[in-house]
Amino acid sequence: MDTSIGSPADEKTVTAATKPLTDAGWKHTVDGRWIRWTNPSGNAGIQFDAFAAQQPTSTLTTWNIWAGPSIDRPSWTLTASPYTPSLLLADLAENLAHGTGPRTYTPVKVKHPAHLTTAPTGPLPRATTAQSSRSG
Template sequence: MARLAEGDAWQTALGSPVTEKTVAEVTRPLTDAGWKHTVRERWIRWQTAQGDAGVQFDTFAAQNPSTLPTWTFWAGPDIDRPTWTIHASPSTPAPLLAHLTENLAHGTGTRQTDGRKATGIKQTATTHRPRPLHKLPTAPRR
């Protein structure tokens, strides 16, 4: 987690509201990767064209301190049935969130395959290789 050690990683003051600039900075990798965004009630969601990964921003939770997550990163069949999720509060450093979205944007979607059909879905060979996510340290053995 080198991003936590960077000098600007802790710019977000506890209790300060998330700004439009922060949302734009965090989601820029998704927009650059062509992810679609939708606005529904209090949520803004960016997801792949296939709908198999996304980031959801809760505007209410961002402006009203609570136990609700402000950011939800997910991958799987859909946000209601994810394979995995990461929840983040409004005080999570923007550079860390941007690093997560960059890894998510470049680690999903187009995958290298051998061109065979699988489960009726045509797969095409590409040269894009997903960048690996950084591994978190494991807990010490007892």
């Protein structure tokens, strides 16, 4: 099921939107009006505001998708209304579930081409000095 045009999120759309998170083993908590899914390392998550979802004319954010040190100090956030299609939210959740985690930077070693020198094939050049003739 997906969110119908003109209808707010309900239990079915929330379940469909967050299935990728549940399948990936994200922690699910309920805190008052908020339902949260957080990745195992706690540096990404999705928060659903059940109160905002029931107020279709409200300007409150229904969905808050984030990543960073914590939900209170995210590096980035994405917010969505109760009318956001669950298929779009599920796609975002899928990408978030499989695209987050510890990031490591491994510098690429650049191999410089070897400077090849060839051995001389003939006798080495000799230094010569100009001799001046002294006349007398």
